[in-house]
Amino acid sequence: MQILRAGHPSIGYNYCVKTFHADSASATADARGLAAIAAKIAGATANGTARRIAALCASEEDAGRRERLGVCAEVYSDAVDQLGEAAKDIARGEDKSTRDALTQLSAALDAPGTCEDAFGEADDASPLAAEDAEFRKLATIALGVTALLSPPPSAPGISD
Numbered sequence: 001m002q003i004l005r006a007g008h009p010s011i012g013y014n015y016c017v018k019t020f021h022a023d024s025a026s027a028t029a030d031a032r033g034l035a036a037i038a039a040k041i042a043g044a045t046a047n048g049t050a051r052r053i054a055a056l057c058a059s060e061e062d063a064g065r066r067e068r069l070g071v072c073a074e075v076y077s078d079a080v081d082q083l084g085e086a087a088k089d090i091a092r093g094e095d096k097s098t099r100d101a102l103t104q105l106s107a108a109l110d111a112p113g114t115c116e117d118a119f120g121e122a123d124d125a126s127p128l129a130a131e132d133a134e135f136r137k138l139a140t141i142a143l144g145v146t147a148l149l150s151p152p153p154s155a156p157g158i159s160d
Contacts, residue, residue: 011137017087019141023051035149036090038142039105043083045138046099046111049131050076064122072115072128079108079135098149103144114134 018024047061051123054074060066082104089101112132119126 003055010116011140011151015137016141017093019138021107031145032090032149035071035101035142036087038138038145039083039087039090039101042138042142043080043087045135046076046079046083047110049128049135050080052131065124067125068118068122072111073119075111075114079111079139081109082108083139086142086146095150101146102143102150105139105146109136109139109143111139114139 019041020037026034026037029037048126050073053076055071057066057069057136060069086101086104087109089097089104093097115128116126116132119128133139
């Protein structure tokens, strides 16, 4: 689990270990395998959040709140797609596909903030605060592990 020691200030080591233990394949996975697993776990969480949003929308009577939930539904639907693409890109194992995965993961990581902002701007308490916080952690793990796969950018050439 050396890969997890790279860390992120808001996510503890034990949380990372617990996250990866949710998938038995993580026990023997290399860094690329862990990145793909993390993207899949985050994708499943985004999918679950999207289902909860749909249920909330169906029962919500206030039009403004339904609109805010609609913003969340859109960004989480996008996140599900982005995480699915990221997992495929990671599995390809090429430098370009890893960079593409990083782009997809970064975009997916915007979902919870956008969702929370929709409620915050209306001075309305988000019914999805816990889901947004959990997804943010999982997407951050996926992004962090995937970033370790990416080669460092090449230094610009020196000319005379």
